[in-house]
Amino acid sequence: MPNVPTSAKIDTDRRVLELLSQTFNNISAASTEIINLEAILNLPKGTxxxxxxxxxxxxxxxxxxxxxxxxxxxxxxxxxxxxxxxxxxxxxxxxxxxxxxxxxxxxxxxxxxxxxxxxxxxxxxxxxxxxxxxxxxxxxxxxxxxxxxxxxxxxxxxxxxxxxxxxxxxxxxxxxxxxxxxxxxxxxxxxxxxxxxxxxxxxxGDIFDRGPGAHIIMDTLCNYGNFDIQWGNHDALWMGAAAGNDCCIANVLRLSLRYGNMATLEDGYGINLVPLATFAMETYGDDPCDTFGPHLDSDDTTHNEKTRRLIAQMHKAISIIQFKLEAAMIDRRPEWGMTDRKLLEYIDFDRKTFRRDGKEYAMKECNFPTVSPDAPYRLTPEEADLVAKLHHSFLVSDKLKKHVQCLFTHGCMYGVFNSNLLFHASLPINPDGSLKEVDLNGRLYKGRELMHRIGMLMRSAYNDDTPKQERDFAIDYYWYLWCGPDSPLFDKSRMATFERYFITDPETHREEKGCYYTLRDNExxxxxxxxxxxxxxxxxxxxxxxxxxxxxxxxxxxxxxxxxxxxxxxxxxxxxxxxxxxxxxxxxxxxxxxxxxxxxxxxxxxxxxxxxxxxxxxxxxxxxxxxxRVRDTDKGRELLSQIDELSELLYAYRHGIIKERTKK
Structure with a gap:
């Protein structure tokens, strides 16, 4: 039963009740709505x-x-x-x-x-x-x-x-x-x-990457009724690419090529891959690129040998560019503490090995025609021109813009629905099980506030009224969400992409998971x-x-x-x-x-x-x-609140505090 209103409560809520009276303009209308809402409360909960x-x-x-x-x-x-x-x-x-x-x-x-x-x-x-x-x-x-x-x-x-x-x-x-x-x-x-x-x-989370139809899923969702999404690391990567983050763009391309998935890029979003294909053929034409062959289904018949070789060349080309772009990002954001991810400088081109911390590792291959030993992270003029073209192609994709807007409209870093807490991957916590404080643009946050602040930061990258310095940081932060150690969407010690591609020793491929993954079994x-x-x-x-x-x-x-x-x-x-x-x-x-x-x-x-x-x-x-029943759900609590407000409106009508309106 609704709470019995008091005159003091009516005075406090007067403005809300005046607005409510514009919709339910007399005692009959308000009473009918209360009856309707009470009936809904007793329906079975929706699935x-x-x-x-x-x-x-x-x-x-x-x-x-x-x-x-x-x-x-x-x-x-x-x-x-x-x-x-x-x-x-x-x-x-x-x-x-x-x-x-x-x-x-x-x-x-x-x-x-x-x-x-x-x-x-x-x-x-x-x-x-x-x-x-x-x-x-x-x-x-x-x-x-x-x-x-x-x-x-x-x-x-x-x-x-x-x-x-x-x-x-x-x-x-x-x-x-x-x-x-x-x-x-x-x-x-x-x-x-x-x-x-x-x-x-x-x-x-994680609508994107690997399979061929992320754009089709997004089309389906944009025309769907009631849905919500808690963003995943792969979604954040594409959102960052759409915002113009070149590191995210390179990673999106690398993953698409790794799984032989050009359909989403070309057919779905109109990304022009011709400049990348041309550069790859010219630069890696004599390179077998064996490490970079696409991961395809065993029964794949859509990629012939020539196509697979071109994909491998494109895959290697964008990977090297990615490592260079990421090094520039790491230098620009030293507070992220990711200098250990700058790895091209440790290649011994004479011995064709990888040397670091007094250890030497055999390499699967050591053909780097665009990497200068003296300045390993400098883009060649051809690479810089290619990055500019790819950047432009992502920024002008109307379909991608539409889908990102849909992700913002229906999405967040976390959600709470009917006693269920939803988030894609992790929540940074300490080894003792306490919430871990994480630096976010110079301030420390943890737990719920951390997730909320990250969500707001992601949105600010797309808001025209965001100050330029803050917006630049927000755009950069999409890459940290993808692979940063304290990112709730990643939460690992590192992303060992370079090691998996180039270093033979599998011990170098290990990525240590954050404490959440080991402690979440604890009730x-x-x-x-x-x-x-x-x-x-x-x-x-x-x-x-x-x-x-x-x-x-x-x-x-x-x-x-x-x-x-x-x-x-x-x-x-x-x-x-x-x-x-x-x-x-x-x-x-x-x-x-x-x-x-x-x-x-x-x-x-x-x-x-x-x-x-x-x-x-x-x-x-x-x-x-x-x-x-609906009464037992979040929606039920909303309806009960509405019933309380309507009951106050009835009281106000019956006691002459608010006058009933006559329809014209």
Whole structure:
């Protein structure tokens, strides 16, 4: 029940109530809204889906959106499990996932289309009624396509329980078919089912790199409904590149070439790679560049031998440029303490070895035509010209600007949702488990304030009203977020890119993880972090991505006695061998938490043609004793606050403190 307002409280809130009265202008309107809000509070909690580390795997990502991580198939099976065969259930599910494409196959094979339409439309109405049952009519109405909104609403809320209603219901279906609208209506219904099956989508970072379709994922998200993103290190890298950070641009190019992924750069964002290809062929034409061959799938047929060699040359060219640009950044920002990452000066060109700290290491190769032993970090004129062209290409990409704006609109360094603390990778902490203070542009921050300040700094790089010195620092800081020791998105001793490429001894490749990664299994440490971020609730959790969970080596995503979950299951094909699976979805519905473990996805075409689906295994993480209602969520707390304000408005109306308004 709402709190009983007092005259003193009314006086304090007078200005807010005056504004509220413009929307709810009399006792009747305010009372009706309170009734509506109370009804919403008692609906079942909406279903939240958490995914992490998509890494450009657009087909798998779009498929789990379409099938709601297997939830749609479970609902279809519950409804029709006793009346449809398994193959028929698969066909219906595939139609829901890919309605336009599946209809083409069905129409080519189906002899009695009217009969198919009649049966299918009835089936889709039943599925849609089920997935919409936990929402208000208003929310369902907003999800409906305008052209069919009235008809769908009639079908959803009319139960054909008697002869007259059945005749009415059937007549609507018959008319849809006879007017030639069946295909369009089926597509509309399937899209509504998809939209209503996921109430809120949480993405824990790393949309970009490795897979070929990060731009397609971003297009999908920019047109999606309710989603949020906690930025990952790969997202920050691309955001930095779009801001004009040349170190970030070089790293973006290097990673794209390493995985043979030019589609995102060229087709997605219109980045002109011709200058890099020309420079690489001229500079490394006689170099086999064996160390820099692209990491491709074993069944790759899109890259012939000539293309692979060109990619290797481009890969090496941009890597050397990267090391030079990073050295200049390190000199410009000495406070970051990263001078140990300036490594070109330790190459012994005569002995073709790497010599440092009294040790000598064999090198995999030692062909550096653009590196001068006397000035190893100086760009050649050709390299400087190339960097300028690449810089310009990133800055003028309208699609990239649009996607970065989407990341800012829906993103942050961390998020708190319904007793769950979300951040991509890490939180800097000391060996004793206490929060670590980190220098950020001359001031020390830790914990929640550190994450907040970093998020604000990232935004300031894109704000025209940011003072130039601060903006320059913000743009530079994107690179530190990518590879700086105290970056919450990295949190390792170093990024050993040079060592992995050039030094034979694997000991030099090691990157020591920060304390968070070893201490996060400690329940007390997790509780301390949750307290720091003000996360409350009987069942509260930290949810991370970033570090792939090696299921095939016995690792588990659930840690710290259930207080922490790591849901990077390896969507990227490059990680399938490491994790043994192909991604996770954590599903939080009104009954509790479930972890959905996905097997590799073949292709959308295979799913459409043969009805194949992502094979998923469900693991129950946490089961609520009672079904969660909207009242038990963050949204519920907002609604209760609104009810309190409306109750104050009612009191003010009834006592003449605020006059009711008359509609004109």
């Amino acid at each position: 939240e889906h958490f995914v992490a580390d998509l890494h450009g795997e657009h087909e798998a990502f779009r498929h789990i959106l379409k099938n709601a991580s297997g939830n749609i198939k479970r609902k279809v099976t519950e409804i029709f499990g006793t009346s449809l065969r398994g193959q028929e259930i698969r066909e219906l599910c595939t139609l829901i996932y890919y309605p336009e494409q599946k209809l083409e196959y069905i129409k080519a094979a189906e002899k009695n289309l009217d009969d198919f339409y009649n049966i299918t439309l009835h089936q889709l109405v039943r599925v849609c009624q089920t997935v919409s049952s936990k929402y208000t009519r208003s929310k369902v109405r907003k999800a409906l396509p305008r052209e069919f909104a009235y008809i769908i609403e009639e079908l959803l809320h009319e139960s054909p329980s008697d002869d007259d209603k059945q005749a009415y219901f059937n007549r609507i279906i018959e008319t849809i078919i006879s007017t030639g609208q069946a295909d369009s209506f089926i597509v509309a219904m399937c899209n509504v089912i998809q939209r209503l099956s996921i109430d809120q989508l949480h993405i824990l 007390a440490v997790c509780d301390m972090i949750l307290d720091e971020f003000g996360v409350e609730g009987e069942h509260r959790h930290i949810i991370n991505g970033h570090v792939p969970v090696r299921i095939n080596k016995g690792e588990t995503p659930i840690r710290a006695n259930g207080k922490l979950m790591v849901i990077d299951g390896g969507f990227a094909k490059a990680y399938h061998g490491t994790t043994g699976i192909a991604g996770y979805t954590l599903v939080f519905h009104s009954r509790g938490l479930q972890l959905v473990q996905h097997e590799p996805f073949t292709s959308a075409e295979e799913a459409i043609r043969n009805g194949t689906d992502i094979v998923s295994t469900i693991q129950l993480v946490e089961l609520s004793q009672k079904r969660m």
